[in-house]
Amino acid sequence: MPDSPTAPTASNAAHPPRQRRKEARPQELIDAALELFAEKGFAATRSEEVAARAGVAKGTLYLYYPSKEELLKAVISQRLSSEIEAVSEFARGYRGDCASLLREVYTEWWSRVFDSPTSAVFKLVITEVRNFPDIAAFYRAEVVEPATALVGEIVGRGIASGEFRAMDVRGAVMSLIFPMIMLCLHKHSLGACMPEVEMMDPHAFIRQHVEIVLNGLRGRA
Amino acid sequence: MPDSPTAPTASNAAHPPRQRRKEARPQELIDAALELFAEKGFAATRSEEVAARAGVAKGTLYLYYPSKEELLKAVISQRLSSEIEAVSEFARGYRGDCASLLREVYTEWWSRVFDSPTSAVFKLVITEVRNFPDIAAFYRAEVVEPATALVGEIVGRGIASGEFRAMDVRGAVMSLIFPMIMLCLHKHSLGACMPEVEMMDPHAFIRQHVEIVLNGLRGRA
């Protein structure tokens, strides 16, 4: 029911009341920026849009980040840092065979990442690395290396114990990881454009993919 | 092919090229645009750069494409159309078991795509679909559907014949295809930034990945 014209509500006010929320702003801005940068790309997102989505005025953005580019870097590093924290914790001290460990990591951790805003970071990194070399170095050191090492070590152990057959470990890691990243990319690109197209449920896919690959790592080639 | 005896010798190259140029311009502009759009993103690429890389002046671009956006659409549709042509041809009338067919499609056709400029289109599509809904519809109808249908049909046949175990076919297709697309994305994003980092050879990865998945599709889960 629309407001009657003679009964303006609070939202009609020309100047919504100013709020002083110094503590909350940085995270709000980062969240808004991640959504928009992933949706439209860094260059095509106006800084005013980011501010608007974070519920502040244009100028406020610049009280917290000195430029749009610095905001981008903050978005990526802040998001990834917290996620990295999470996996490390997750994998540390896990007991059981390799297959179970991988199954757990994927269904627990990856499923959660897929549902979180972090899923957008992959699109952002792929889209913007070539324009911002800092990102490449950071991403490689903080994400690619640790993730490859973690999964690679599990696969390597499996090969050593005879659970898996001999093969190129780096390739096996890619076979495991790449589809997960693609799932994230799809969610924020084609998937976001065509909600009507029925696709396999992402979580079910994750489970099935891990099983296929684990199974494929075992048998005779 | 040596000069025909009646053709002028050195000055031969002076005119025909200029003739050929006019015909070749659209393709040269598309090639330049694909490289740059994939490298920097559509919004961050200046149309003057595209013209420069194609060896013409700024204004000339607009004699062939009415706007930067139309150029983008031309880039995507032209590249994909020719590639689609190619696979259809490839798969049509293939005889043999499912595994062999998939092996062939991937190692022959995909390996070639990975090495061609078409590999950049995937990055471009992922980057820009949300800004240009036309692209989404086109890409889905012309690429996603046919490719999914093609591979899906092969996998389906394999399940029907008992060669593969029962499972969600769409998911199996994703398990096969996603890493290939990621390979292309990587080539044009992180991979382009860090040439020094050693990775598994892409073609070897393609072979290994297909074997892992094919093997995984067969065995008991």
Add this chain to the structure above:
Amino acid sequence: MPDSPTAPTASNAAHPPRQRRKEARPQELIDAALELFAEKGFAATRSEEVAARAGVAKGTLYLYYPSKEELLKAVISQRLSSEIEAVSEFARGYRGDCASLLREVYTEWWSRVFDSPTSAVFKLVITEVRNFPDIAAFYRAEVVEPATALVGEIVGRGIASGEFRAMDVRGAVMSLIFPMIMLCLHKHSLGACMPEVEMMDPHAFIRQHVEIVLNGLRGRA
């Protein structure tokens, strides 16, 4: 003056200063503004800088002056008013020949002006008059006219008495005054940029200049 025996010793300084502050604020703001406006120009000086140099926060400035422009006007009029007061007093009722009077005015009063913050006002006026017409009217009425009248009258008396030869009085006044103003301008422009360049001592220059001009006013042309 030593502490009075009944006054608290160290803690003495703690409270009175805070009291004094409130009274002193306008002058502190004006002093800070004069320095900065003269250094960087009115438009290029941020009001926050003025506040910072005066030791208060941005908002506080606006408790004392309603806008940056009003602060500018206050800076100019306040500084000049107090200086005008001083000369008038100085010249009133002086006895002696014209040359001596001029010599006194210049070496006593001008030398002092040169060393005081007032020297910066000349740069400020020259820089900003055309943007703020109020300043022109004020400066002309309160500074140019009185000063020209004062010096002009002395020179005129000298010509009348035969001490000086006949000439355009306004021009003679300019010959006397202009270099003094230039000295102030130089101090706050080039002079401030290149402290290493040796120049004639300003006070010595003032004395020599007055002698040259007085001498020139006398002799046969």
Add this chain to the structure above:
Amino acid sequence: MPDSPTAPTASNAAHPPRQRRKEARPQELIDAALELFAEKGFAATRSEEVAARAGVAKGTLYLYYPSKEELLKAVISQRLSSEIEAVSEFARGYRGDCASLLREVYTEWWSRVFDSPTSAVFKLVITEVRNFPDIAAFYRAEVVEPATALVGEIVGRGIASGEFRAMDVRGAVMSLIFPMIMLCLHKHSLGACMPEVEMMDPHAFIRQHVEIVLNGLRGRA
């Protein structure tokens, strides 16, 4: 008589015809910039105003100068360079006594400078040196040093020959030069605001000032 509403003239056109005048633009932009920078100050002049006064659009300015700051530097160096050329030529190989030479330099060269747009450069330099240290170095090396050397040498010769009495040469140079610069500054500051105020004719002042100082340099102190 205003145009009748039904008879629009050429000046009513929304887009005045584009003119391609690559050769003439730089000088036109410099001239426009000098006027405006001197009038309002560098910071208070919008780059669009400069373009408009030069008869071009905003963007055109940036085809010729990469930033407003570079335009400022071009304005100053271009103007001064051509003027420096002129004096050097003027003084080279002059014959006659010192007084005559100075008289000539002043009445010929300075009078011309005063009437030319170059007169505005002095205001610009004084106003902006502290913000742009490059200008200080350039101005000192190209203007202050040569001018001081030129006039200083003449005065020095006069002292050596007994035509002038002994004194600080640098000071004498300042006594000669400073009023000329002040005349230029006045023209572009107070003088521009109050055209109604009668002042001594600048050219007459220049002549009288030189005579006063020359006379003052001679006589007994």
Add this chain to the structure above:
DNA sequence: AATGAATGAGGCTTCATTCAT
């Protein structure tokens, strides 16, 4: 057809001023 000078809408950023605390 090709060029590149010219244009001006639009984006990033600054900063004078306001206002909640």
Add this chain to the structure above:
DNA sequence: TATGAATGAAGCCTCATTCAT
């Protein structure tokens, strides 16, 4: 009264597009 977070108008500059040559 003092603060400094918040605002948004306004300025610098870029670049897609146009058009005179």
